[in-house]
Amino acid sequence: MTARRTTRWNSALIAALLTSGIGALVADPTLLLLSIPPVVFAVYSHVPASPATTLELERSCTEPAPSHGQAVEVTVTLKNAGDRTLPNVCLVDGVPPMLSVTDGSARHAAALGPGDKTTFSYTVTAKHGTHRFRPAAVVLEDISGSVAVETNVETETELACRSPVRTATLEQIAHRYAGSTITVDNGHGTVFSTVRSYQPGDPQRTIDWNRYARDRELTTISFRDERSRATLLCLDAREVCYRSDSSDEPHAVFYACTVARELLDTIATANGPVGLAVFGTKQRYITPNTGAHHVETIRQTLNDPKLLPLEPPNRTRPGDTDELPIRPLRTRFGEASILLISPLLDDSPLETARTLRTDGQPVTVISPAVTATRSLGTAVAGLRRDNRLGALRRSNVTVIDWDPETALETAIRAGANR
Template identity: 30%
Template structure:
């Protein structure tokens, strides 16, 4: 959509006509000379008019598929493809309503010569979901500001903060329902499992005719049975700490991983539920088509977006900028806040809700021994446990270095009891899953 606004276009002409007429009638030479000034002004306005510009507007996002809480730089470029110099170009980009600008500005002003381009950048904080950018408004004015040309460009850029993980191999702890997890038993499936002696009730399509041709003996082919699993995604939401200021924090990473894995597991026809370790909130497993949305809404209601600065008992803190004493004091505050230090037992509370046949995917930064104990205790209860742990530790201070070493020890210790996905958030979660599954199958 384009509009042109011409203001004061005829001022010079009207001044010349009125002054000239008055000068002639009154015979006043001075008044008559004012008409000359008006004609000069009209000529200047005509020379400074804004032709209809030809512009190309583009927008680039880096990164295009960020994690929740991650900073995204939007760069808008405007190019003059016309044949006229543009002395005053003003641009306003259409930032999505749910994304806040934290650095720079979506407004920009410049001049553009023929075949010249100009760019500006601003930074937003990503939030879970898909966010569409609005139209970019461009206003061109002449030197006097008396003529204006306004247009909008719909670039159609989307910020995707909900990319699904490829897949997660689950242990063979399954339900009676058919799914895609290979069980350690013969039944309905597509993968070869074994050959057994033929029985009269076996269907003809399962007979191994090649074997019959060689040995003149009937045998039946069995396939590996595939079942569905019941999976509860347990999110450790106790430590909203980040490796550095304005970086995504541990709770955001854990929530993000849970949402991605929920979608991937539901695509594999599994029953998926969710729970929160600190509050013991629980969503029972289901396999219907809207369960992925239920999981997202459940985590949003119980945890929130996790945007902004991490706060524990009113104190802002992060792993990267703490000395050892303050870091461990912060952990004590969290434990007291959630009743861990005073004898609370959220594991027993959650155990009463989680079905006995359910597997557990525990998303935790593993910043204390209590988190490691959660994984071990659920494994001891008979649940197949997979730990997905984002690493938000650093080595910038002695306290942070000590915490990083402690976390590494917990990871190594848990590998013998549960399956561990050690995720460095600088890399996609899918790569961490592939690397971990390679370790499990080795």
């Protein structure tokens, strides 16, 4: 919270100085007397006390879990919990960045006596994703407007426009071209593998003593290890992905995060190992693992505004390579199924996915469609994306083309069955 003195009332002082100065110069008592009203106004600017920040905010939504495209009315109530009147309270509500106000105003001004409340409403149109309201920005002024106190008033409000993946299985989504388990035939596992004749040197614990008792034949049982195949959520959040099909639609990076969150929940429900790789202005890798704590770490990483800013980052400098790196995906996550979430607006994700697939790694590309058809240029961009989708399909990469106007699960089922 900050407080500052405004300089607007110096205008009255200037008026007083000029009238008294000219009045003295021309020896006109009327003009000298006319300096009194501005002086009175200038004195008035010093009289009121600085406003106290005694505000409490309540915020409610008609539908806290709306569907995509549904209009949601947000009602904000501001209360002066102090015992002094606040004559000028200007508030701008912290509308989530990816929601646009479609009706009413998220701004309000009121004079609030002690204990007084003021309420206002506005409407937003829900978009896929979890939207957190930001703190409301408030400027308080005394009655004369000579002191301005700027502060934020916070209350936790969330609008969860979910698109959960309930019926599609992890096998359909991520492990289509590979099993959902990885077998390590080291002989020491827990899963029965083979039976063969005893050979000298085999450990006694591997001998099938039951069979020996029954048939008097020495056989050795071999075991193998089986573990679930890990899934790596790869988020393409490079600057080139901060694109949207119209001015009132969220960009592809936001939709990519939404997809990642939904899939994370699906994988966590199946208790499969899951990791995260983010390729944005910064890169971040979380090695696949299981457990509630690990899933929560990934969830928080997806919510990290420094790693995945909602507002487009500055353009990369000319000459900076803005390519998706393949090496870490090959070396660190060679056994994992890659779920590459990218709007496919350039060739880099296409090349990465094809290279990984050539190496034998299972790859699924989930692509939020943010291309527009408003002009020839945008239509060509849409065609290029279609071509990339086609090229991926020809390379045996599972492709899920998600139009955000539809449910994610519908797109997944369509992509998995193609």
